[in-house]
Amino acid sequence: DVKVTQSSRYLVKRTGEKVFLECVQDMDHENMFWYRQDPGLGLRLIYFSYDVKMKEKGDIPEGYSVSREKKERFSLILESASTNQTSMYLCASSPTRNSYEQYFGPGTRLTVT
Amino acid sequence: GQNIDQPTEMTATEGAIVQINCTYQTSGFNGLFWYQQHAGEAPTFLSYNVLDGLEEKGRFSSFLSRSKGYSYLLLKELQMKDSASYLCAAMDSNYQLIWGAGTKLIIKP
Numbered sequence: 186d187v188k189v190t191q192s193s194r195y196l197v198k199r200t201g202e203k204v205f206l207e208c209v210q211d212m213d214h215e216n217m218f219w220y221r222q223d224p225g226l227g228l229r230l231i232y233f234s235y236d237v238k239m240k241e242k243g244d245i246p247e248g249y250s251v252s253r254e255k256k257e258r259f260s261l262i263l264e265s266a267s268t269n270q271t272s273m274y275l276c277a278s279s280p281t282r283n284s285y286e287q288y289f290g291p292g293t294r295l296t297v298t
Numbered sequence: 299g300q301n302i303d304q305p306t307e308m309t310a311t312e313g314a315i316v317q318i319n320c321t322y323q324t325s326g327f328n329g330l331f332w333y334q335q336h337a338g339e340a341p342t343f344l345s346y347n348v349l350d351g352l353e354e355k356g357r358f359s360s361f362l363s364r365s366k367g368y369s370y371l372l373l374k375e376l377q378m379k380d381s382a383s384y385l386c387a388a389m390d391s392n393y394q395l396i397w398g399a400g401t402k403l404i405i406k407p
Contacts, residue, residue, distance in 0.1 A: 189340075227302070227385070227399040228341075243394075275340065283393045285329055289340035 188212070189290035191276055197296045204263040206293050208276030216279045217259035218287065219243075219251065221272040228275065234259055235282055266297045300324045302398035304386045309404045310376055318371045318384050318401045326391020330362050330369045333385040335400065341385055344371070373403075381405045 192207035208217065216235055220228040220243075230243030232251040240251050248270060252260045259278075263270055273294050277287040301323045310316040322330065329348040333341040347353055347362035347369060359372040371384055383400040390396055 225306070225399050228387075228395075228397040230394065233394075283328070285331065285346045285389065286343045287395070289342070291340050 189276055189278055189288050191274075191290040191293050193293050194291060195294050195296075197298065198263075198266050199298055200267060202263075202266050202297075204266050204295065204297075206261040206263075206274055206276075206295070208259045208261070208278075208290055209257050210259075210278040210288070211257065212278070212280070212288075213256065214278040214280050214288075215256075216282060216284065217253065218277040218279075219249075219259065219261045220275045220277065221245070222275055222292075223272050231261065266295075268297050271295060271297045300388075300390060300396045302386055302388060302396055304384075304398040304401045306399070307402045307404065309406060310373075312376055312378060312405055312407050314376050315372065315374050316376060316403065318373075318386075318403065320369045320371070320386035320398060322367050322369070322386070322388040322396070322398075324388045324390040324396055327364065328389040328391065328393060330360075331387045331389070331395065332360055332369075332371045333387065335383045335385060337382070344384075376405050378405050378407070 189210045218233045219231045234253045250262045275292045276290040279287045304320045332344040335341040345360040352361045357374045385400045386398040387395040
């Protein structure tokens with residue numbers, strides 16, 4: 186079974202803090218994704234990566250950055266957290282670029298106060 | 299622009315059949331996906347359609363009409379555990395998934 190793990194299920198941070206969300210997959214997948222999920226808006230793509238040290242902006246990259254130093258690990262960084270970044274963050278992976286199934290981690294519910 | 303539309307919420311009775319509709323507009327098309335998401339959990343893959351027609355998988359079936367930009371997910375013999383949100387997503391020409399906001403399905407005894 187593919188396993189995607191995220192470093193925290195729940196996180197509370199203060200405005201202005203730097204926040205790191207970690208994601209690890211154990212199936213040697215090439216692709217990794219970071220989404221945020223908000224009520225009524227569906228999943229929105231923040232950043233994705235097709236290879237180590239490679240990153241591409243998604244639909245809403247502002248206020249975020251990512252790092253992929255190893256194939257299995259994809260980190261999302263909030264440089265200076267703001268209250269409008271309070272959300273559920275979901276990491277996903279898929280085997281290759283045109284793979285149709287994405288495997289999701291359990292999510293991190295981030296609250297910024 | 300790219301857009302996915304699906305109903306916000308539906309209610310059905312245990313043992314019955316329910317159809318969740320989805321319409322999409324994307325730049326190019328590489329398939330239509332359905333995911334199930336229970337409250338507080340990660341989405342899990344249900345089905346994938348790239349050709350017109352019906353794909354059946356147990357109690358769940360998914361239909362696609364590419365010319366109409368339309369898909370539906372059909373759930374038969376509803377069980378209480380089917381209470382969840384159902385997410386429709388279309389893959390565009392860049393192999394990116396465009397997601398709908400999800401349909402919350404409530405099953406009543």
